[in-house]
Amino acid sequence: MRTIDAQHITETIVRLCMEANYNLGDDMLAAFDKALTTERSAAGRGVLEMFKENAQIARTQRLPYCQDTGFVICFVDIGQDVHITGGLLEDAVNEGVRRGYKEGYLRASIVADPFNRKNTGDNTPAVVHTQIVPGDKLTLMVMAKGGGCENRSKYKMCTPAEGVEGAKNFVIECIRTAGPDACPPLIAGVGIGGTFERAALLSKRALFRGIGEPNPKPDLQELERELLEKANKLGIGPQGYGGDTTAFAIHVNTYPCHITSLPVAVTIECHAHRHKEAVL
């Protein structure tokens, strides 16, 4: 059994929250460059160049890449030989978010209650998802999830008869209706199978894959490729100015499901795709 102090988790979350907001990942920077080689719209290319410049300013001046510094989504993979001491895991994560957002001068965007709308003032609480995995390591995956794109995420319980075509149509419809509102080019995390809640979780987790890193299963790789091609034929383009780059990637995760069900969840993520990871 390996012991990890809750304080270590907090310190790591402080760092990941700041880094996510200031340093767009190499996968995103590569996605901007790749899109610049294929984007035919002058306005679209101009927007992609602005994204690159914005990322550079954010990184060098330690400023947030976007004013919406997001809802912190934290996936924690806990090795079953790990014992956390000195406090509760979720408290440790929230303390890290509290300090990261305060010390990093990052906007607080969370309201304590969906109806009274009073800001909690420190961007807590995070949404924490835990999973027990083999081994004695603890992996912290943090995403600063923008509200505008999250608001365009959707779920549909397809019928099994709708099959893969029904799932594809729903994913493309989500991207089409998100349009410019979700700050494209987008990354769509798609969860297919499981139950209502499992499909949504699969779709969120799919966003933690490096941009364009394909699903290991060949049939799902082909599905991702086909969906990306279809999405980029919609013509929405960077920030909705029209063009060939409506999406940078579509990541699909699947899970077994009930004989009567075909759940499909789509989490829409924007060009401010801010995610960081640490292994303790």
Ligand code: SF4
């Ligand atoms: S959708 Fe993304 S890029 Fe647009 S405002 Fe929100 S976080 Fe920023």
